[in-house]
Amino acid sequence: MxxxxxxxxxxxxxxxxxxxxxxxxxxxxxxxxxxxxxxxxxxxxxxxxxxxxxxxxxxxxxxxxxxxxxxxxxxxxxxxxxxxxxxxxxxxxxxxxxxxxxxxxxxxxxxxxxxxxxxxxxxxxxxxxxxxxxxxxxxxxxxxxxxxxxxxxxxxxxxxxxQTGIVTVLMADMIAFAGLYLAGMFFTDNISVDQYWWWWVIHLWVEATWEVFVGAIAAYGLITMIGAHRKVVEMWLWIEVAMLFGSGILGLGHHYFWIGTPEYWWEIGALFSALEPLPLVAMFVHVLYDWGKTQGAQDANGDKNSVITNKPAFTWFVLNAFGNFLGAGIWGFFHTLPQVNLYTHGTQFTSAHGHLAFFGAYATILVGVMYLAVQGKNGIKVMKNTKTSIWAVSMISGGVMGMTVSLTIAGYVQVLVSRAQMGATWAGYFDGQNGLWFTQAMDWRLILGIVTFIGFLLLAKDLLTTGKDPVHER
Amino acid sequence: MLNPAIIRPEIALNDFLPIFVSSSLVLVFGGIYVGIYTAVKVKYLKPWVMVIAYAFWTLTSYCLYVMGSLMHVGSFTAKALVVAAIGLFLLPFAVYYMEDNVHKSNEHKT
Amino acid sequence: MANKSVWSDNRFWQRSATWITGFASILLIWLTFDTSAQISMGTDEDIQNGVKKKVPGATVINYRITYEMDAKRGHEVPVIGGKEKFFGRDDWSEEEAAAMLHLGKLGSQAKNCMDCHTLLGNGAYYAPDLTKAWLDPAWGPDGSMQAMTGKSTKEEAIAEFLQHPDQYPTHARMMPNLNITEKEAIGLVAFLKHMSSIDTNGFPRNFGKIKGAINGK
Missing domain, CATH: 1.20.120 (Four Helix Bundle (Hemerythrin (Met), subunit A))
Known part of the structure; x- marks a missing residue:
C-alpha cells in the first residue's frame, strides 16, 4: 500500500x-x-x-x-x-x-x-x-x-x-467482557458447577456484552456513514444498553433448565427469554428511523443524493440489524421456552440458531467495520458497491441462511424421531441421524457452506482490491 | 421459591410443527408490525396503512396464544407471554416518541 | 427548549441503563449463591441417609441408579436404589470414588468429548448425548453394545469400548481411538455413572422408556 x-x-x-x-x-x-x-x-x-x-x-x-x-x-x-x-x-x-x-x-x-x-x-x-x-x-x-x-x-x-457516550459504553462493556473470561478458567469435578460458570462466559459474552458492543459500533456507524445526529444515536444507545442488559443478564436462565440447576430457572429463563427479542426488534426500528430521517432531511434540502458515504459497509450494517433480529431473535425464540426446549436442547436446532445468530449479530457488523477501514485507509470520500462486493454479501448471507434452514430441518427430524419418539437413547440418536430428511438436510448444508466459502473468497478479493477502484469518490 | 409441583403434559407429536411455526411467526409478525408503524411515522407510507400494522400485532398475539396453549405453558409463563405481547405493542410508540422528542429539541438548538 | 421531556434526556437513560444493569447483576449474583448451594456435590453420608442432592457425591457409583417418573414434579428424576457392584466392588470409599470421578472428568476434557457428544445437552451434535448414557438400554444386559464387547457387566463393556472404539463399528460415524488407558476408561465410566445420577429436571424426557421405533416421519 x-x-x-x-x-x-x-x-x-x-x-x-x-x-x-x-x-x-x-x-x-x-x-x-x-x-x-x-x-x-x-x-x-x-x-x-x-x-x-x-x-x-x-x-x-x-x-x-x-x-x-x-x-x-x-x-x-x-x-x-x-x-x-x-x-x-x-x-x-x-x-x-x-x-x-x-x-x-x-x-x-x-x-x-x-x-x-x-x-x-x-x-x-x-x-x-x-x-x-x-x-x-x-x-x-x-x-x-x-x-x-x-x-x-x-x-x-x-x-x-x-469521553463520548459511545466511548463510555465501550469502556464499561469491555471491562465486563474481559472480566467474565475469568469465570471460565477453573477446573471442577462437578459438571453441573462446571457448566454453570461456563455459561457465564458464553452467554454473558454473546447475549449481553457482545450485543452491547454491537450497539456501540452501530451507533458509531450511523454517525459516520449517514451523518445521524449524535445526540439521538447516543440516547438510543443508552436505551439499548438498558434493554439488552435488562433482558440478557437474567436471560442466562434459559441455559440453566437441564444442567442440574434448580427448577426456578424455568420461570426466570422463560420470562427473560421472552423479553430478549425486544431490543433486537427495537434496534431494527432505530436504524430504519435514522436512515429515514437523515435522508428525509437531505431530500428536503433539494439534495437527491444518498446520505450514505460507504455503501458496502452500510449494507453489512443493515444486514446486521436484520440478521440480529432473525438469527438471535426468531431462531432463538422458537426453541427457548422450557416446555419445548426439553425436546430441542442439544439438537441441530441449537446449531442452526448458532450459525445464524453469530453471523447475523456479529460477523455482519465486523465485516462492515472492515469496509470502513478500507475506506479510511484509501482516503475515499464516498465508497460505492462494486460487483464483487454485491456478489460477496449475497453469497455469504444466502449461504448462511441456507445452512440455517437446512440445520433447522435436521433439528426438526431429531426432535421428532430421536427425542419425542425414541427418548434420546443411543439407538434413538442414530435413528434420527439416518433419517432421509436429516441426511438430505446435511447435504444441503454442505452445498450452501461451499457457497458461503466462495462468497468469502470474493469478500477477501473485494477488501483487498476495492480501495484502488476508481469508481469511488475521493 | 416457586412451587415446583408443576405437572407438564407431554407435547403431542403433531403439535411440534405448529409450535415451531407459530413461535417463529410471533416475531415475524411482530417485526412487520413495528416496521410498518415506524415507516408510517417517518412518512414512508400513507397513514391508513397503520391499520395493517395493528392487524399484524393482532396476529402476533394470536400466534403467542397458539404457541402457549400447544406447549401447555404454566400460569407464570402464560403471564410472561402476555407481558411480552403488550411490550411489543408499546415498543414502537415508545421508541418513536423518544426519538422524535430528541430530534425536535435538537433541531431547535442548532 | 421549554418542553424538554425526561424521556428524551440523555442523562435519564444513562442512569436507567446503569440501574437496570446493576439490578439484574445483583439478582443474578444472589441467584448464583442459592444455586451454588443447591448444586454442590453431596457426600457419602447424604446418600446413606437418603438426602436428595441435585448432584450426589461420587460414592453414588456404589449404588443402582434408575430414572423414574416423579408424579409430583411431573417429570423423570434419577433414583438412587440399593447397592450395585461397580467393577466388582460396591464399597468404594469416598476418597477412591472421588479420585475415579476426578480422573474421569479430567479425561472427558483432555479427550475433547464435548466436541462430538453433548454432556447435559451441551456440546456438539455429531454423536449421542451422554447425560444418561449409563442408563442406556443398549449397554444393559440385553443391549447390543454390551453383547458386542463380549463383557458381562455394563461398566466393563463401556470401559472396553472406550479403550478401543475403532474396533467396534457401531455406526458409519465411528468414534476414533483417543489413546484412553484402562485407568482412564474406568474413571470415565465412573464419570458417566455419576452424571446419570444428576437431577436434570427431567432431561432427557422418556429416556430409555420407548423400546421400538414408531417410525413417524
Missing part, C-alpha cells in the same frame, strides 16, 4: 487486527467445511483430523476472529471519538504480536497434538476441552494479559480524551 491515508497510529493498528481477523474468518469457514463433509462421509480424515478437532478449530477460530475484529473496531473508532491518539499504542502493538503468536501455537497444538492423557498437564498445555473455550490454560492467562492491555489502552484514552 504505497499511499496510505492513515495518519493515526491507532487506525494503523486497527487494520492489523482486522486483517488477521479476516484470515481467521477464512480458517473458520474452511474447518467448518471439513466438519460438514464428515457428516456426509464419516471416513473423511478419520484418525487424522477427526470431527472433534475440526469443530474445535471451527468454533475457536470464530470466537477469536470476532475478538480480533472487535479490538480492531475499537482501535479504529477511538481517535475519531476521543479526538486524540490512542494512549499506549506501543503496548498495543506488542500485545498484538503476542496474541498472534499465541494463536498460531494453539492452532498447531490443536492440529498435531489434539488430545492428551487425563492429567492437569493436558489442561495447561493442550486443551481444556470445554466447548468454545478449549484454549489451554497458559493461553487463557495470555488472553487475560492481552485483554487487560487492550482495556487499559481504552480507559487511558477515554479518560484523557473526549
Amino acid at each position: 504505497a499511499n496510505n491515508h492513515l495518519t493515526s497510529e491507532s487506525k494503523q493498528l486497527a487494520t492489523w487486527y482486522l486483517t488477521f481477523a479476516a484470515i481467521l474468518f477464512g480458517a473458520q469457514l474452511l474447518f467448518g467445511l471439513v466438519a460438514a463433509i464428515q457428516y456426509i462421509v464419516p471416513g473423511f480424515l478419520y484418525g487424522i483430523l477427526d470431527f472433534s478437532i475440526a469443530r474445535i478449530l471451527h468454533i475457536n477460530a470464530l470466537v477469536v476472529w470476532m475478538v480480533f475484529a472487535m479490538f480492531g473496531s475499537v482501535y479504529w473508532l477511538l481517535p475519531d471519538e476521543t479526538g486524540i491518539e490512542t494512549i499506549g499504542i506501543k503496548a498495543g502493538k506488542l500485545v498484538y504480536w503476542i496474541f498472534v503468536a499465541a494463536i498460531v501455537v494453539v492452532v498447531l497444538v490443536y492440529l498435531f497434538i489434539q488430545i492428551g492423557p487425563a492429567s492437569d498437564a493436558t489442561i495447561w498445555f493442550i486443551t481444556e476441552g470445554r466447548e468454545y473455550i478449549e484454549a489451554p490454560r497458559w493461553a487463557d492467562l495470555g488472553i487475560v494479559v492481552v485483554a487487560l492491555t487492550f482495556v487499559a489502552n481504552l480507559f487511558l484514552t477515554g479518560i484523557k480524551g473526549k
Whole structure:
C-alpha cells in the first residue's frame, strides 16, 4: 500500500487486527467445511483430523476472529471519538504480536497434538476441552494479559480524551467482557458447577456484552456513514444498553433448565427469554428511523443524493440489524421456552440458531467495520458497491441462511424421531441421524457452506482490491 | 421459591410443527408490525396503512396464544407471554416518541 | 427548549441503563449463591441417609441408579436404589470414588468429548448425548453394545469400548481411538455413572422408556 491515508497510529493498528481477523474468518469457514463433509462421509480424515478437532478449530477460530475484529473496531473508532491518539499504542502493538503468536501455537497444538492423557498437564498445555473455550490454560492467562492491555489502552484514552457516550459504553462493556473470561478458567469435578460458570462466559459474552458492543459500533456507524445526529444515536444507545442488559443478564436462565440447576430457572429463563427479542426488534426500528430521517432531511434540502458515504459497509450494517433480529431473535425464540426446549436442547436446532445468530449479530457488523477501514485507509470520500462486493454479501448471507434452514430441518427430524419418539437413547440418536430428511438436510448444508466459502473468497478479493477502484469518490 | 409441583403434559407429536411455526411467526409478525408503524411515522407510507400494522400485532398475539396453549405453558409463563405481547405493542410508540422528542429539541438548538 | 421531556434526556437513560444493569447483576449474583448451594456435590453420608442432592457425591457409583417418573414434579428424576457392584466392588470409599470421578472428568476434557457428544445437552451434535448414557438400554444386559464387547457387566463393556472404539463399528460415524488407558476408561465410566445420577429436571424426557421405533416421519 504505497499511499496510505492513515495518519493515526491507532487506525494503523486497527487494520492489523482486522486483517488477521479476516484470515481467521477464512480458517473458520474452511474447518467448518471439513466438519460438514464428515457428516456426509464419516471416513473423511478419520484418525487424522477427526470431527472433534475440526469443530474445535471451527468454533475457536470464530470466537477469536470476532475478538480480533472487535479490538480492531475499537482501535479504529477511538481517535475519531476521543479526538486524540490512542494512549499506549506501543503496548498495543506488542500485545498484538503476542496474541498472534499465541494463536498460531494453539492452532498447531490443536492440529498435531489434539488430545492428551487425563492429567492437569493436558489442561495447561493442550486443551481444556470445554466447548468454545478449549484454549489451554497458559493461553487463557495470555488472553487475560492481552485483554487487560487492550482495556487499559481504552480507559487511558477515554479518560484523557473526549469521553463520548459511545466511548463510555465501550469502556464499561469491555471491562465486563474481559472480566467474565475469568469465570471460565477453573477446573471442577462437578459438571453441573462446571457448566454453570461456563455459561457465564458464553452467554454473558454473546447475549449481553457482545450485543452491547454491537450497539456501540452501530451507533458509531450511523454517525459516520449517514451523518445521524449524535445526540439521538447516543440516547438510543443508552436505551439499548438498558434493554439488552435488562433482558440478557437474567436471560442466562434459559441455559440453566437441564444442567442440574434448580427448577426456578424455568420461570426466570422463560420470562427473560421472552423479553430478549425486544431490543433486537427495537434496534431494527432505530436504524430504519435514522436512515429515514437523515435522508428525509437531505431530500428536503433539494439534495437527491444518498446520505450514505460507504455503501458496502452500510449494507453489512443493515444486514446486521436484520440478521440480529432473525438469527438471535426468531431462531432463538422458537426453541427457548422450557416446555419445548426439553425436546430441542442439544439438537441441530441449537446449531442452526448458532450459525445464524453469530453471523447475523456479529460477523455482519465486523465485516462492515472492515469496509470502513478500507475506506479510511484509501482516503475515499464516498465508497460505492462494486460487483464483487454485491456478489460477496449475497453469497455469504444466502449461504448462511441456507445452512440455517437446512440445520433447522435436521433439528426438526431429531426432535421428532430421536427425542419425542425414541427418548434420546443411543439407538434413538442414530435413528434420527439416518433419517432421509436429516441426511438430505446435511447435504444441503454442505452445498450452501461451499457457497458461503466462495462468497468469502470474493469478500477477501473485494477488501483487498476495492480501495484502488476508481469508481469511488475521493 | 416457586412451587415446583408443576405437572407438564407431554407435547403431542403433531403439535411440534405448529409450535415451531407459530413461535417463529410471533416475531415475524411482530417485526412487520413495528416496521410498518415506524415507516408510517417517518412518512414512508400513507397513514391508513397503520391499520395493517395493528392487524399484524393482532396476529402476533394470536400466534403467542397458539404457541402457549400447544406447549401447555404454566400460569407464570402464560403471564410472561402476555407481558411480552403488550411490550411489543408499546415498543414502537415508545421508541418513536423518544426519538422524535430528541430530534425536535435538537433541531431547535442548532 | 421549554418542553424538554425526561424521556428524551440523555442523562435519564444513562442512569436507567446503569440501574437496570446493576439490578439484574445483583439478582443474578444472589441467584448464583442459592444455586451454588443447591448444586454442590453431596457426600457419602447424604446418600446413606437418603438426602436428595441435585448432584450426589461420587460414592453414588456404589449404588443402582434408575430414572423414574416423579408424579409430583411431573417429570423423570434419577433414583438412587440399593447397592450395585461397580467393577466388582460396591464399597468404594469416598476418597477412591472421588479420585475415579476426578480422573474421569479430567479425561472427558483432555479427550475433547464435548466436541462430538453433548454432556447435559451441551456440546456438539455429531454423536449421542451422554447425560444418561449409563442408563442406556443398549449397554444393559440385553443391549447390543454390551453383547458386542463380549463383557458381562455394563461398566466393563463401556470401559472396553472406550479403550478401543475403532474396533467396534457401531455406526458409519465411528468414534476414533483417543489413546484412553484402562485407568482412564474406568474413571470415565465412573464419570458417566455419576452424571446419570444428576437431577436434570427431567432431561432427557422418556429416556430409555420407548423400546421400538414408531417410525413417524
